[in-house]
Amino acid sequence: MTWFYLHCVIAIVIVIADARGTLEPTIKSWEKKLGIPVYYAPKDSMEIDISDPYPIQDAPEQDTFNNQR
Secondary structure, three states: OHHHHHHHHHHHHHHHHHHHOOHHHHHHHHHHHHOOOOOOOOOOOOOOOOOOOOOOOOOOOOOHHHHOO
């Protein structure tokens, strides 16, 4: 039962830190201390060209279900 309350307290702390705006700077400082290389896009770059490795096809190329009838 203590694990349940521990998770609840951690979740409440995360939600409050996020609402105050202190969550992201804290996580960034932990990442720097641990040496985790993480790239954060500049705040002024809203439009970034990202190639889509899995493009969504609008129409299927062949309908095999109807061709079997």
